Amino acid sequence: MSKTHLYLRTGFPRAPLANGLGRYMCQVKRITIKFCKSHGSSRGVRDFIETDMIDFVKQNPEFVLYLKPRRHHSPHLIAEYLNGEKFHMSFHNFNREEISKWVNLMKTRAGAPIMAYRKLGHTDNPSIQGVWSPFANQDTSLNVTSFPNEKLSRKFQTEPTATELLLEMFKKQQLEDSEANESKEEESK
Template identity: 60%
Template sequence: MSNSHLFLQSGFIRTPLQNGLGRYIPQLQRITLKFCKNQGGSRGVRDFIESDLMDFAKNNPGTVVYLKPRRHRSPCMVAEYLNGEREYLSCHEFSRDEVHKWLSYMCTRSGIPVMRFRKYQHTDYPSIQGVWNPFTHQAPEINLAQYPNDILSKPANQGPTATEQLIEIFKKTQIKDPIKPEH
């Protein structure tokens, strides 16, 4: 098991500005694609720019796309979010599809740094009764029971089944109105 989570920041799930409760605001403010015009490691970024960049810009009108050619440097993406966070990603020897996937990943992120969650739930107004779980109101006998258990398997305080009710109705109709054979 990896210990990399020990070095992550810890915190709770946060939603930026209650995003999505009335309207959705894309959190990616701008993205800068830095690439070299003739270096081999920038080929995937150049292919993406030539073929898919216009479609990306049309589909994401709230995101500003900057292209920054630079000589003899490795390609990278810099994403800037509305909360002021910046994310840097090296795109050295990425294919066109990889550039597209990482770009769509950055578009769907909130910009909040990746963190280790302290709990799976969080509220600003905690309950004094504790956290509910499915076993809160279960009978304590279940903890020590050996299965299969005849007592726990029986339906509690239930009447006859639907099949038994139909058989009773059929028997009552047979007694009241017996079928007379025709001669």
């Protein structure tokens, strides 16, 4: 295992509070944005508040958005989730679009901590070939082929399907049964 996974939580992901089994419930409880009214690094936050915040709050009544002006402090966001997790992020010198994207991301997150997922197997000598894909050994001319393609679809049209084979066998059986019945009727006469 590499050093990058030493301080991450490990485990398997689970849906928080069985979310999505009944109705969807937004997992964010509260978003707090702290900013300075005059500091230059808070300009993007002030632009976000002036232009996008009112529409954002009207579209998302399921959680609370707090604004806290703090004199001479760098802007940052604190998102609090239903499972008790908190997420802090600095908005130092971010523009309005970046702040809008990050606030939307915090709204849609489940609040689950970032964790390293465990694999079921481990090897000391991992493969250098990479992950296998069903497209690994395909003909490269398919990359520039336009679909639907008559040449490729003709292959499947020549072979009868399993349903067609069964129908054919059923018709033969009915024919044989009707011929057998006719021969029995002639013998009885």
